[in-house]
Amino acid sequence: MPCLTGEGGALLEFDGITLRLGDFTLHADMRIAPERRVAVIGPSGAGKSTLLALVAGFLAPEAGRLLWQGVDITQEPPGARPVAMIFQEGNLFPHLSVYENVALGVNPALKLGAGEKARVMRALERVSLGGMEARKPAQLSGGQQSRAALARALVQDRPILALDEPFAALGPALKVEMLDLVREIADERRATVLMVSHDPQDARRFAEEVIVVAEGHAAPPRETAEIFADPPEALRDYLGG
Amino acid sequence: MARRVVPISAWAGAATAALAAMLVGLPIAAVAWRAGGWGGLGPADWAALRFTLVQAVLSAFVSVALAVPVARALARRRFRGRGALVLLMGAPFILPVIVAILGLLAVFGRGGILNGLLDALGLPGIQIYGLHGVVLAHVFFNLPLATRFLLQGWESIPQERFRLAANLGMGPREIMRYLEWPMLRERMPSALLVIFLICLSSFAVALTLGGGPRATTLELAIYQAFRFEFDLGRAALLALVQLALVVSAGLVALRLGRVAAFGAGRGLTVERWDAKGAGYKALDGTVLVLVALFVLLPLVLVALRGVPTLAGLPPQVWRAAGASIGVALASTALCMAAALALASVRRNWGEMAGLLGLAISPLVLGTGAFILINPVMSPATLALPVTALVNALMALPFALRVIAPEYARTERDFGRLADTLGMRGWARMRYLLWPQMRGALGFAAGLAAALSMGDLGVIALFADPERATLPLEVYRLMGAYRMEDAAGAALLLLLLSFGAFALLDWGGRRAA
Numbered sequence: 001m002p003c004l005t006g007e008g009g010a011l012l013e014f015d016g017i018t019l020r021l022g023d024f025t026l027h028a029d030m031r032i033a034p035e036r037r038v039a040v041i042g043p044s045g046a047g048k049s050t051l052l053a054l055v056a057g058f059l060a061p062e063a064g065r066l067l068w069q070g071v072d073i074t075q076e077p078p079g080a081r082p083v084a085m086i087f088q089e090g091n092l093f094p095h096l097s098v099y100e101n102v103a104l105g106v107n108p109a110l111k112l113g114a115g116e117k118a119r120v121m122r123a124l125e126r127v128s129l130g131g132m133e134a135r136k137p138a139q140l141s142g143g144q145q146s147r148a149a150l151a152r153a154l155v156q157d158r159p160i161l162a163l164d165e166p167f168a169a170l171g172p173a174l175k176v177e178m179l180d181l182v183r184e185i186a187d188e189r190r191a192t193v194l195m196v197s198h199d200p201q202d203a204r205r206f207a208e209e210v211i212v213v214a215e216g217h218a219a220p221p222r223e224t225a226e227i228f229a230d231p232p233e234a235l236r237d238y239l240g241g
Numbered sequence: 242m243a244r245r246v247v248p249i250s251a252w253a254g255a256a257t258a259a260l261a262a263m264l265v266g267l268p269i270a271a272v273a274w275r276a277g278g279w280g281g282l283g284p285a286d287w288a289a290l291r292f293t294l295v296q297a298v299l300s301a302f303v304s305v306a307l308a309v310p311v312a313r314a315l316a317r318r319r320f321r322g323r324g325a326l327v328l329l330m331g332a333p334f335i336l337p338v339i340v341a342i343l344g345l346l347a348v349f350g351r352g353g354i355l356n357g358l359l360d361a362l363g364l365p366g367i368q369i370y371g372l373h374g375v376v377l378a379h380v381f382f383n384l385p386l387a388t389r390f391l392l393q394g395w396e397s398i399p400q401e402r403f404r405l406a407a408n409l410g411m412g413p414r415e416i417m418r419y420l421e422w423p424m425l426r427e428r429m430p431s432a433l434l435v436i437f438l439i440c441l442s443s444f445a446v447a448l449t450l451g452g453g454p455r456a457t458t459l460e461l462a463i464y465q466a467f468r469f470e471f472d473l474g475r476a477a478l479l480a481l482v483q484l485a486l487v488v489s490a491g492l493v494a495l496r497l498g499r500v501a502a503f504g505a506g507r508g509l510t511v512e513r514w515d516a517k518g519a520g521y522k523a524l525d526g527t528v529l530v531l532v533a534l535f536v537l538l539p540l541v542l543v544a545l546r547g548v549p550t551l552a553g554l555p556p557q558v559w560r561a562a563g564a565s566i567g568v569a570l571a572s573t574a575l576c577m578a579a580a581l582a583l584a585s586v587r588r589n590w591g592e593m594a595g596l597l598g599l600a601i602s603p604l605v606l607g608t609g610a611f612i613l614i615n616p617v618m619s620p621a622t623l624a625l626p627v628t629a630l631v632n633a634l635m636a637l638p639f640a641l642r643v644i645a646p647e648y649a650r651t652e653r654d655f656g657r658l659a660d661t662l663g664m665r666g667w668a669r670m671r672y673l674l675w676p677q678m679r680g681a682l683g684f685a686a687g688l689a690a691a692l693s694m695g696d697l698g699v700i701a702l703f704a705d706p707e708r709a710t711l712p713l714e715v716y717r718l719m720g721a722y723r724m725e726d727a728a729g730a731a732l733l734l735l736l737l738s739f740g741a742f743a744l745l746d747w748g749g750r751r752a753a
Contacts, residue, residue, distance in 0.1 A: 056404070056408060057514075058404055058512065058514075077410075077514050077517075078407035078408050078514050079408065079411070079514070083408065085404070085405070087405065089401065090402055090405065091401075093419055093420075095423045104419075108410050108411040108412070109414070109415050
């Protein structure tokens with residue numbers, strides 16, 4: 001993907017953003033470089049998910065702008081943003097088949113041409129769900145459901161993949177497996193990944209950079225190894241000890 | 242399974258269950274005993290059966306079909322006054338039927354504002370009496386009910402699903418197809434069924450807006466066989482037919498599964514990103530304005546017409562009001578005691594009793610009670626006590642619906658603690674159940690009081706000229722074409738019903 005913002009190569013820019021939700025306020029003023037895997041960590045209630053909802057267009061800031069490749073997308077509706085999203089739960093419609101759930105990522109009215117159908121099938125193969133396209137979500141294991149959600153994000157083919165504590169319901173081994181799969185796919189697609197997690201281990205294993213959200217501020221991303229070697233005060237408080 | 246529900250007192254629950262069964266069973270046995278053979282049903286009776294079914298089916302379909310756009314508009318819009326509008330949708334449930342009828346007459350009746358408008362435009366007027374009038378009144382009561390039930394359905398769709406839909410770029414049509422329609426397909430059958438069941442036992446509406454060979458429900462036919470033909474055998478036979486009808490409909494409902502539990506919507510709004518276009522906004526706005534007018538206008542007109550005569554009402558109206566307050570108090574006390582005792586016996590009682598309550602018709606119970614009392618003494622002298630008793634029975638399922646889950650929750654959360662402390666009987670009531678459940682208890686008592694205050698059913702069978710409750714007095718004034726006095730009395734009844742509900746509900750919530 002060409003970089004239009006010149007030096008620094010900021011793809012996603014939070015330009016003096018203030019977001020208010022009742023008593024809660026979140027400030028963000030930072031840039032996220034392209035094709036990076038970024039973890040968003042911090043205490044619960046600090047605004048990690050809020051930051052993601054802002055990027056996905058579910059919440060609008062009171063002040064400031066959100067820029068994508070230099071273009072203001074603050075007012076864009078969620079469906080028009082460069083973001084594919086995976087939620088903590090409720091990623092699949094229980095009454096639709098796995099194929100239909102993934103195909104919604106191509107066309108929300110499920111009108112698919114032959115080529116697009118093949119693309120859906122390829123995505124299912126890619127996440128190792130080949131042959132399961134006719135099943136309903138309830139017939140899948142927890143890990144398989146996560147894979148189906150990931151397959152849909154794949155066919156959505158958007159440059160940012162936003163994950164909101166996506167695999168929190170999975171056991172430790174499955175979670176590692178899924179994180180590895182996300183990393184592979186992100187590398188293949190050269191996608192930027194934003195992942196909210198409350199588990200510092202996730203960040204260490206998965207992320208190249210870390211954004212710490214605490215006390216109403218989202219701090220600019222720093223290299224993962226560097227930030228854990230010399231944690232800022234907010235992160236030290238969160239990690240404890 | 243979780244732990245059993247500990248009764249406040251084991252025998253109280255069992256005794257209450259037995260008593261309630263007896264109070265329902267004895268009149269039904271009396272009806273069955275007194276009824277003539279099936280050959281006794283004439284063409285007019287078959288017409289009544291047919292009309293009962295037709296109006297109930299129509300009322301159910303029209304109410305639910307109209308409720309879909311209303312609930313959708315409420316679900317996807319945020320605006321000032323939305324909470325008040327949702328609250329308004331709850332008002333018809335505790336509104337006395339006779340007051341609603343007066344209000345609907347003021348809007349749709351011969352001298353009503355709609356006909357005035359049509360006349361001014363040079364268009365032919367409309368008639369409110371007959372099948373469409375009966376359906377109109379039923380829609381007035383059940384459209385709001387269905388709206389609240391469907392709105393709960395919308396609220397049950399997880400917020401994340403709407404976010405997912407927005408992320409995928411779904412518009413209103415896709416949201417209907419993938420999110421809303423699956424919910425509606427699941428919920429609409431039970432809403433239809435409950436409204437159908439409610440309308441099967443329609444009496445007061447048919448009494449005032451129906452009548453004649455082509456618009457008589459079975460309940461009304463029972464009343465007419467009683468009051469005009471003094472034919473107790475025929476009344477009992479009709480009561481048996483009515484009983485068979487509602488019980489079989491109830492059994493079908495059980496077969497089909499879950500029966501709708503009409504509760505209050507929580508008033509949550511989920512952020513929506515579809516339907517932002519001006520056309521959709523105009524559509525939703527129009528729908529909401531129309532439904533608000535439909536529910537509010539009759540009430541406002543009753544109030545406006547009643548105010549001038551309220552102070553100068555004739556003495557029999559005040560006497561009737563006194564009788565109504567007494568009946569409501571007694572009925573509420575009975576109902577609450579029975580509901581608490583029953584809730585302590587079985588936690589899943591609410592579902593079954595709710596269905597039972599919908600299936601028992603007051604006129605059937607009234608006929609049975611009349612047959613039982615008549616040989617012993619003049620039934621008119623017992624008119625008010627019997628009314629209070631029947632009202633308590635009618636309100637019991639609704640009270641149980643509210644109380645039983647709260648009771649089970651309280652016992653689940655604190656029951657073991659209370660057990661280890663040896664809190665039983667009165668101590669458990671005073672220091673655990675009452676503080677924990679007072680919100681639900683107040684709400685249930687408010688419902689019971691308002692329902693009893695506004696009931697026009699069994700009293701119509703029993704009353705003589707000296708005895709009346711306020712709803713019956715309003716009906717008598719209407720029958721005598723004293724419309725000003727009727728409007729004043731209706732306003733008084735409206736104030737008493739809503740006042741009783743508000744007072745008890747507030748009392749429960751005050752320190753909850």
